[in-house]
Amino acid sequence: MTSDQAVRSARRGQRDGLSRRSELLAIAARLFAARGYRQTTVRDIADEAGILSGSLYHHFSSKEAMLDEIMRAFMGDLLDRFRTIVDGDGTPSRKLDELIRSSFETIRTHRDEVALYQNESSLLLAPESGFQFVAESSREIERLWLQVLHSGQESGDFRSELDPGLMHRFIRDTVWQTVSWYRPRGRLKTSAIAEQYLTLLHGGLLNG
Numbered sequence: 001m002t003s004d005q006a007v008r009s010a011r012r013g014q015r016d017g018l019s020r021r022s023e024l025l026a027i028a029a030r031l032f033a034a035r036g037y038r039q040t041t042v043r044d045i046a047d048e049a050g051i052l053s054g055s056l057y058h059h060f061s062s063k064e065a066m067l068d069e070i071m072r073a074f075m076g077d078l079l080d081r082f083r084t085i086v087d088g089d090g091t092p093s094r095k096l097d098e099l100i101r102s103s104f105e106t107i108r109t110h111r112d113e114v115a116l117y118q119n120e121s122s123l124l125l126a127p128e129s130g131f132q133f134v135a136e137s138s139r140e141i142e143r144l145w146l147q148v149l150h151s152g153q154e155s156g157d158f159r160s161e162l163d164p165g166l167m168h169r170f171i172r173d174t175v176w177q178t179v180s181w182y183r184p185r186g187r188l189k190t191s192a193i194a195e196q197y198l199t200l201l202h203g204g205l206l207n208g
Contacts, residue, residue: 021059024049025073026112028066033115037067037123068131071124074113075137078106086144092152097198099145103175104194107182114179142168171201 027048031040042063046053060066085098107114117124117134124134145168152158158167178193188196 024056024059025066025070028063029070029112029116032067032070033112033119037063037116037120064130070113070116071131071134074110074117075134077110079137079141081106082141082144086148091157092148092155093157095148096152096158099148100171100175100198100201101191101194104178104190104197107176107179108184108190111179111182111184114176118176118179142172145172 024045028040028045031044031048035044040063042056043053045063045066046056049056060069081102082099085095085102088095090098123129124131125138127135146164149158149164149167153160153162153164175197178190182190182193
């Protein structure tokens with residue numbers, strides 16, 4: 001084997017290794033979301049992947065390390081998306097709409113991670129859990145949303161008598177809980193659900 005062939009072979013091996021890691025993380029996220037983190041064992045993940053339990057440790061040191069990697073990637077990506085929206089151009093009203101659309105799109109593209117966060121929040125947000133970065137990212141995300149809501153009240157886009165913290169909680173909880181009933185092959189796509197939600201948010205439920 002020539003040196004060039006050896007380099008190409010090494011690169012293929014790296015790509016295959018990264019692909020396998022991604023596959024195992026996707027399996028773990030799905031099982032953690034469906035069964036619960038504590039109820040899912042390393043053997044469950046290995047069985048689902050069609051490998052021996054010991055082989056999983058070639059890629060990850062523990063089940064906790066897998067959860068850490070899943071949540072770091074998810075929270076980092078979500079925070080980046082929201083920062084881009086909030087730091088971009090547009091009125092507070094438009095930014096709020098884009099934050100909501102992005103949230104529904106995240107439910108479509110990262111359904112297992114969203115469900116995992118929702119189902120395991122008591123573990124992930126506990127100070128002693130070892131996942132402090134999740135709480136820190138959550139606080140930063142809340143700060144970004146509140147920044148938009150405060151700006152909207154100052155500009156007159158949003159009603160000044162409403163409490164921004166309460167508005168954020170109403171929006172946050174109703175949007176993210178969608179993951180509990182959303183089905184990818186259901187009648188409505190997340191984009192349609194987002195537009196229905198925005199229509200309700202902007203116009204209300206009652207006629208007249």
